[in-house]
Amino acid sequence: MIRRVVAVGVIIVTALLLQSTVFAQLRLLGVRPELLYLVTVVVAFLEGPSEGAVVGFISGFAQDLLLNEPKGILALTLTLLGYTIGMLRQFIVSPSPFLPVILVALGTAGGVLFYVVVSFLLGNYDDSIANAVRVALLAALYNAILTPLLFPLLRRVFEGSRPTRVVRF
Amino acid sequence: MVAIRRRPRSTRLLVVALVSVSLAIITLDYRSGTTGPLASLGRTAKTAIAPMQEAVTSVTRPISNFFIGLANLPSLAEENRRLKEELADARAVAAGGQVEANELEELQDLLGLQDLHPDGIPAVVTANGVSNFDWTVTINRGTNTGVAVDMPVIAGSPDAARLVGRVIDVTANSSEVQLILDRDHAVWAEIDGTPEAGLVVGRGDQDLAMDVEPDAELEGDENIFTQGYEVDGQPGVYPSGLLIGQISRVSPEPNALSLPVEIRPAVDFSTLNVVLVLQATTADDDQEDAAP
Numbered sequence: 227m228i229r230r231v232v233a234v235g236v237i238i239v240t241a242l243l244l245q246s247t248v249f250a251q252l253r254l255l256g257v258r259p260e261l262l263y264l265v266t267v268v269v270a271f272l273e274g275p276s277e278g279a280v281v282g283f284i285s286g287f288a289q290d291l292l293l294n295e296p297k298g299i300l301a302l303t304l305t306l307l308g309y310t311i312g313m314l315r316q317f318i319v320s321p322s323p324f325l326p327v328i329l330v331a332l333g334t335a336g337g338v339l340f341y342v343v344v345s346f347l348l349g350n351y352d353d354s355i356a357n358a359v360r361v362a363l364l365a366a367l368y369n370a371i372l373t374p375l376l377f378p379l380l381r382r383v384f385e386g387s388r389p390t391r392v393v394r395f
Numbered sequence: 396m397v398a399i400r401r402r403p404r405s406t407r408l409l410v411v412a413l414v415s416v417s418l419a420i421i422t423l424d425y426r427s428g429t430t431g432p433l434a435s436l437g438r439t440a441k442t443a444i445a446p447m448q449e450a451v452t453s454v455t456r457p458i459s460n461f462f463i464g465l466a467n468l469p470s471l472a473e474e475n476r477r478l479k480e481e482l483a484d485a486r487a488v489a490a491g492g493q494v495e496a497n498e499l500e501e502l503q504d505l506l507g508l509q510d511l512h513p514d515g516i517p518a519v520v521t522a523n524g525v526s527n528f529d530w531t532v533t534i535n536r537g538t539n540t541g542v543a544v545d546m547p548v549i550a551g552s553p554d555a556a557r558l559v560g561r562v563i564d565v566t567a568n569s570s571e572v573q574l575i576l577d578r579d580h581a582v583w584a585e586i587d588g589t590p591e592a593g594l595v596v597g598r599g600d601q602d603l604a605m606d607v608e609p610d611a612e613l614e615g616d617e618n619i620f621t622q623g624y625e626v627d628g629q630p631g632v633y634p635s636g637l638l639i640g641q642i643s644r645v646s647p648e649p650n651a652l653s654l655p656v657e658i659r660p661a662v663d664f665s666t667l668n669v670v671l672v673l674q675a676t677t678a679d680d681d682q683e684d685a686a687p
Contacts, residue, residue: 239444244451246448246522247452247455248455251455251459251523252459256599280409292524293525296421296424296425297434297437302417305413305417342528365527
């Protein structure tokens with residue numbers, strides 16, 4: 227359990243570091259990837275809705291602390307994203323290796339738009355809708371491109387630190 | 396059977412709890428603004444991550460600069476179409492050395508700038524913001540070296556001090572600078588060689604926008620400088636005479652109430668490395684000149 231908490235912490239800090247340094251330089255048409263959306267979707271995909279929601283909340287709050295928006299918006303967004311993807315996952319039986327890529331893309335696009343809507347309702351978003359959609363789609367595309375690289379890595383970390391399940395009857 | 400039914404319900408409970416906590420955080424932070432407990436928690440987080448960002452940047456900057464240099468090559472080649480292909484090849488080979496030469500030049504320019512503003516605080520850009528919707532950078536100087544909120548940040552050479560942005564948040568060892576690209580950023584500016592003035596507003600990765608009088612006579616390549624002003628004895632954030640950029644497009648429309656102008660920033664924000672934070676008092680002389 228402790229191993230898992232440490233693993234999640236390291237992943238979140240690394241993602242925030244990369245997003246603010248390397249990926250802020252290597253943008254795709256002016257848009258950087260949203261690594262914590264990717265992490266949340268992958269965790270929800272691998273571990274289910276409750277773990278997805280918890281990791282989503284923690285990583286969202288971590289990024290919120292670095293933002294100048296009202297804090298908590300991303301925590302809310304990623305909590306719901308992790309839960310939704312985790313629930314959705316239970317109804318998908320496709321063994322396709324592209325499934326994580328598709329889920330990451332859909333989750334990122336939907337998540338970014340949700341974030342913008344909440345931010346707008348709080349009077350904090352003064353940009354055009356077109357730009358929000360553009361950022362959402364490009365971030366989704368960028369995340370989708372990164373998924374094949376990061377998914378095996380995250381899977382190894384999470385499967386390696388999975389607590390031994392106690393089967394109860 | 397019990398176990399199967401219990402899991403979804405506890406999951407739902409968990410999600411409801413987390414959503415409630417998020418909403419409570421949003422409300423609390425929204426109401427308490429920059430002085431609340433969450434804001435100071437945020438500053439603690441920024442203080443903790445700043446040294447790590449600095450370390451990562453010091454390793455990755457040469458690499459990413461190299462790629463940015465390569466990415467810029469096609470546009471350079473287009474500008475110099477008459478140059479032969481061999482020259483373009485030679486440039487690709489030289490790109491690595493060029494990056495270092497640029498950096499040296501940048502540092503020398505900053506030294507010159509500092510002569511002009513002796514109490515300016517030199518700083519290195521260590522990171523960008525994490526969000527796709529904010530345009531900020533983090534610099535490696537904070538309250539320890541005298542940086543305070545609202546101080547102007549500039550780059551460039553003594554002949555043309557270029558506007559980067561202003562400090563919006565400070566921790567002990569780092570500060571966050573809002574770039575002029577940010578959509579929340581606006582600066583009062585004048586068009587060089589004309590009586591026109593207006594508000595220059597950031598538009599993210601697009602060129603800056605400015606509205607001027609519809610009958611303004613513009614060549615289309617004028618430089619834009621900040622204009623100092625004073626309201627009730629309270630000066631604006633920026634001193635006058637800092638170069639913001641050059642007009643890149645004028646799009647007149649018949650019968651419009653204003654003339655929209657687009658401005659290309661003078662600073663290349665993708666390779667911004669060293670900056671100078673101005674203490675608010677340095678530009679007093681300039682401001683007296685500009686006062687009407």
